[in-house]
Amino acid sequence: MPLPFRRFTGVVLMSFLALLSPAHAEVRQTSVWWLPRNVNMFGHEIDFIFYLILWLTGVTAVAVFSVMIYFLVKYRARPGVPAIHSHGNNTLEVIWTTIPVFIFLALAIYGNEQWTQMRLRTPPADALPVAVVGEQFGWNVRYPGPDGKLAKMVASKVGKDNPFGVDPADPDGMDDFTTYNDIVFPLNRPVRLYLGSKDVIHAFYVPEFRLYQDMVPGRVYDFVWLKAEATGNFQLACNQLCGQGHYKMFGKLAVVEESAYQDWAKSKATAPTASVDKSNPVPVSLVKK
């Protein structure tokens, strides 16, 4: 094989390997100054409002600063030119009170409408239930087994030896399996999260999902759901200061094709739930192909 060709294949192979390497979250090489890509169904609405506000404030800011600079240049002190004696103008006051009132109210009502819809939209029946319980400093994750049902979480039962607050006799929980710092979501399938905390407040934060939810201990949050629209490897980060190890309380979060998810779930479900090795979580090799 001629040398240039060999080099070319090498580069291609290497980049392929890099693409396949499953343990690494996406490292952005371009547009590091801007938002990461959005992979969640709900992210579109959030991004839309973000850009709406960005345009509104951006245009206003340019206008305000232009006027300010114009005034500073035009009305700089010059000998013999006295200042205008004016105490104000009530018509102007009314105008620049009324317009912001309408803009801000419209923004508040629109944003709240979106928020309410996002929160009230009930997850479809086929949504995959996943329980995530934070602790200092890691993530307990619980998946349903073949029955598709998670054991019922009771906030008051969440504790040291029972991170998910489940009844051990709960028939729905018999086939559940758990992981530690390791989350996999199937592509294009709604996922309903049940979030809780064993000790202090943690927060479930994945920027690519445009998702942040505090997990206050003593509660189970059952209203958060999402639908991943693209595959990839991400990082779940705790985004509520939770102590000394807060900065490294992160977990792997992969979005994979449904079939790959099924394979992964099968491999996990056969492993005994009780013996989750927390110190050295088993690496997942997931991304298909």
Next chain:
Amino acid sequence: MSTIAATHVGQSHGHGHEEATGWKKYLWSLDHKIIGIQYLFTSLAFLLLGGALALLLRWQLAFPSTQVMTNGDVGNPIALPFINPQFYNALFTMHATVMVFLVVMPLLIGAFGNYLIPLKIGAGDMAFPLINELSYWFFVASGFVMLAGFFVAGGAAAGGWTAYAPLSSVAAYNGTKMGQTLWAAGIFVNGLASIMGAFNYITTIVNMRAPGLGFFRLPLTVWALFITAFLLLLAVPVLSAAGAMLILDLNFGTSFFNPAQGGQPLLWQHLFWFFGHPEVYIMILPAMGMASDVLSIFSRKPVFGYKAMVFAMIAIGFLGFIVWGHHMFVSGMNLVLSAAFGVSTMVIAVPSAIKTFNWLGTLWGGSIHFTTAMLNALAFVAMFVIGGFSGIFMASTPVNIFVHHTYFIVAHFHYVLFGGSIFAIFASIYTWYPKMFGRMLDETLGKIHFALTFVFFNLCFFPMHNVGLGGMMRRIADPTAYEHLRSLQPINQFITFAAIGLGFSQLLFFWNFFRSLKYGKPAGKNPWHATTLEWTVDSPPGHGNFATTPKVYRGAYDYSVPGHPRDYIMQTEPDYPDASVPKSSPAKVPVG
């Protein structure tokens, strides 16, 4: 005037106490001017300390001591090895605590509130001089109590300045039982200082205004401090109570906040933010008031829409108490509540917009003198606009859940607190330093300091918006621990270099400040040709301020009145035209 103090103490010269001399003057003076200057020096010292903490934590973010290098070594070669993750948490916790409770509040309210209120309303002193001095010493004590945390087992509090329970309230979770207790005790004592100051200010402004000085003739600085005093009086006790509960939880087995024993973590958040959001306005209202006065003086124009400005501040004061829930959108709040807080939060942006438009109106048609004070006041307006706009992103609940607790919000509140409050404080120091010390600050040094501060400030804090949108969380000791944040690391290093530039630029200010005490040009009574009462007396004013109680004939902003020989009319000047007005050449601001 001063009826309360005078009748109680029975002193003849009307402000209730004799002048202290020598070293006693600076240790136990009851003179509001000395107390104001004590506050000024003490909080400037704390500013240096808080800044140093900030530079340490910025260094850790750029060059983390925990970073795993490509060769497998742990630790960046130029990292500071003593910054471990727990110490990093203590650094940002104490940076915020120092800046909020020991720098911005005492500078705005302690230093300028004390110094300016009696002088601007024509009073000899505060209504309760002894309580005033007590308030200062409580403030000093609170600082030492908080900072003592660095020297106890476990280190200083490391739960963030918001001290969310149960991390803060359970020793097993935070590992800093003693430090957190000292923090809470410091907050409690600091709260007492604020409460003492607040009712003193209110009593003074209500009872001791000079004859003729109606409420709508007050300078906006006094209005702002008056409204702020009410906010303090209503908000601070809530934080003090919360601090006391935190001490009980940590040390005496109660369980207000720990759900494992039946407590409620959200109770802390409600108490904290019920204080915390009015606190935001406590830290900006006096800045708004003083910046308005500075803008007016150096535009040689009345404040545009004076009454609108007053009502806007009153509106901010009221609304400030019903928006606290927007800090808790992500806690899983009931939808009706989040709707209410979302709307009230958007509505509170309206008075801020009104104020901004009126500041622009004040500039319109003016004769603008670009003194250092004016430049800082203009920067205040511009930076406050940016900080206000980034706040709108957070006020929108859906966007909030994306940017919450990222560097976007760190950028936001630094634009308001540094870009807003600190620039306004610089503007105020340049304006009133001549009155305080009888000498002018050096304008050339001042302008260099302003330019460097303005440029480095923006280089430091603007990119934080971007790393925040990029997904970088606040309060993490090592961003390189996250794969998805590693590509942002060059921006973090850039921010750190800008922060170092910003920090070292402040040395120019301190040099100017201390050098001018001795070598500054003598100021005279009224170097800026301003109209209000403090400019009618000597610089610095003598004990008791006014030889005779001044009589006020007009509002605080009679600049450039057509036909008058000068471009300002003192508030004490009887109706114009008046034969007693001395003939003088058209006014010219001496510098700039």
